Amino acid sequence: MNAFLVVILASLALSWLLGVLSNILGSRHLSPEVPAEFIDVYDAETYAKSQRYARASMRFSTLADTAGTVLTFALILGGVFNWLDVWLRTMEWGQIPTGLAYIGLLSLASYAVSLPFEIYQTFVLENRFGFNTTTVKTFVTDRIKGLVLNTLLGGGLLAGILYFFDKTGQSAWLWCWGLATAFTLGLTYVAPTWILPLFNKFTPLEEGELRTALVEYARKTQFELSGIFVMDGSKRSTKGNAFFTGFGKRRRIALFDTLIDDQDTSEIVAVLAHEVGHAKRGHIRKRLAVGILKTGVVFYLMSIFMHSPGLFAAFGMENMSNYAGLVFFVLLYTPVSLVLSVLANRVSRKHEFEADAYAAETTGDPGAMISALKKLSASNLSNLTPHPLTVWLDYGHPPVLERVRALSKQVK
Numbered sequence: 001m002n003a004f005l006v007v008i009l010a011s012l013a014l015s016w017l018l019g020v021l022s023n024i025l026g027s028r029h030l031s032p033e034v035p036a037e038f039i040d041v042y043d044a045e046t047y048a049k050s051q052r053y054a055r056a057s058m059r060f061s062t063l064a065d066t067a068g069t070v071l072t073f074a075l076i077l078g079g080v081f082n083w084l085d086v087w088l089r090t091m092e093w094g095q096i097p098t099g100l101a102y103i104g105l106l107s108l109a110s111y112a113v114s115l116p117f118e119i120y121q122t123f124v125l126e127n128r129f130g131f132n133t134t135t136v137k138t139f140v141t142d143r144i145k146g147l148v149l150n151t152l153l154g155g156g157l158l159a160g161i162l163y164f165f166d167k168t169g170q171s172a173w174l175w176c177w178g179l180a181t182a183f184t185l186g187l188t189y190v191a192p193t194w195i196l197p198l199f200n201k202f203t204p205l206e207e208g209e210l211r212t213a214l215v216e217y218a219r220k221t222q223f224e225l226s227g228i229f230v231m232d233g234s235k236r237s238t239k240g241n242a243f244f245t246g247f248g249k250r251r252r253i254a255l256f257d258t259l260i261d262d263q264d265t266s267e268i269v270a271v272l273a274h275e276v277g278h279a280k281r282g283h284i285r286k287r288l289a290v291g292i293l294k295t296g297v298v299f300y301l302m303s304i305f306m307h308s309p310g311l312f313a314a315f316g317m318e319n320m321s322n323y324a325g326l327v328f329f330v331l332l333y334t335p336v337s338l339v340l341s342v343l344a345n346r347v348s349r350k351h352e353f354e355a356d357a358y359a360a361e362t363t364g365d366p367g368a369m370i371s372a373l374k375k376l377s378a379s380n381l382s383n384l385t386p387h388p389l390t391v392w393l394d395y396g397h398p399p400v401l402e403r404v405r406a407l408s409k410q411v412k
C-alpha cells in the first residue's frame with residue numbers, strides 16, 4: 001500500500017478515534033454532585049440539566065465527527081478525487097478555473113454533509129435546552145451570506161495561491177505566504193466594519209453607569225478603545241459572551257446583549273479587564289506572530305510535498321495538478337495539525353489564566369471575575385467536570401472550575 005495513503009488514512013482514523021474516546025470518557029467523567037464553588041449558581045435541577053446537555057452534546061459531536069470521517073474515507077477510497085478531476089478537465093477551462101471548481105465542489109460536498117448536523121444542533125439540540133433563539137429565516141440568511149462570503153473571499157485567496165504556484169516556481173511558497181498574511185491582516189482590519197455587521201447589529205453602549213465604569217477602567221489601565229458596542233447575540237442564542245475586534249486604534253469591544261442582561265457592572269468590567277489582559281500581556285501579538293510563522297511553514301511544506309508523484313498515486317490520480325496537490329497536502333498535514341492544535345490549546349489555556357489574573361489584579365476585585373465566570377457557565381450550562389483528555393485535545397480555555405480556583409487564591 002502507498003505510504004502516503006497509509007499516513008493519511010491512519011491519521012484521519014486516529015483523529016476520529018481520539019474524538020470518540022474523549023466523548024466516551026467525558027460522559028463517564030460527569031459528576032452528579034455540584035462542585036462546592038458553584039453551589040450558589042446551580043440548583044440541583046439546573047445542574048442535572050447541565051449534565052444532560054453535556055451528554056447530548058458529546059453524543060452529537062461523535063455522530064458529526066463520524067459522518068465527516070466516513071465522507072472523507074468514501075471520497076478517498078471511492079476514487080472520487082480522480083473522477084472529479086478527469087470530468088472537470090473535459091471542460092478545458094485552464095488550470096486556475098478548474099482548480100477553483102475542483103476545490104469548490106469538494107468543499108460543497110463537505111458542506112452538504114455538515115448542514116443537516118448544523119440544522120439538528122440549532123433547532124433540536126440547542127432548542128431542547130432552551131438556548132436557541134435562531135429563527136429559520138436567520139438560519140437560512142446566515143448560511144447564504146456565509147456561502148457568498150466564502151466563495152468571494154476564499155475563492156479570491158485560492159485563485160491567488162493557485163496563480164503563484166503556477167507562475168512563480170521555486171519561490172511560490174514565499175508569494176503565497178505573503179498573500180495569505182496580507183489577506184488575514186486585511187480581513188482582521190475590515191471585519192468590525194464590513195463583515196461582522198452583515199450578521200449582527202452593533203449599537204454603541206448607551207451612556208450610564210456601565211459605560212462610565214468601562215471607560216474609567218480603560219483609562220486607568222491606559223488602554224485605547226475606539227468603541228464599546230452591544231451586539232444582538234440574543235438573535236441566535238441565549239448564551240452570553242464578549243470579544244474584541246479590529247486592532248490598533250480601531251480596537252473595539254463587543255458585549256453580547258445577553259451578557260449585559262445577566263451580569264452586573266463590576267462583573268462586566270471584569271470581563272473587559274480579562275480581554276484587556278490578553279492585549280496587555282502580549283497574547284494577541286504573540287498569537288498573530290505564531291499564526292503568520294505557521295502559515296509560512298505550511299506553504300513551505302506544501303511546496304515540497306504537493307508535487308510528489310507518490311501523493312498523487314495514493315489518490316489514484318491520472319493527472320498531476322497544483323490544485324489537487326494542495327488538497328492532498330491538507331489531508332497529509334492532518335497529524336501535524338492535530339499536534340499543533342494540542343500545543344496551541346495548551347498555550348491558550350495558560351494565557352487565559354494570565355488574563356484572569358490580570359483582571360483580578362487591575363480591578364482589585366477577584367470576586368467580580370469569579371462571579372462573572374460562574375454566572376457565565378451557569379447560563380451557558382458549561383460542563384464543570386470535563387475529562388482531562390477532552391481538555392488536552394479541545395480546550396482553548398481551562399475548565400471553569402480551575403479558573404475559579406486559581407482566582408480564589410488571589411482573594412485577599
Ligand SMILES: [Zn+2]
Nearest residue numbers: 274278352355
Ligand atoms: Zn480570554
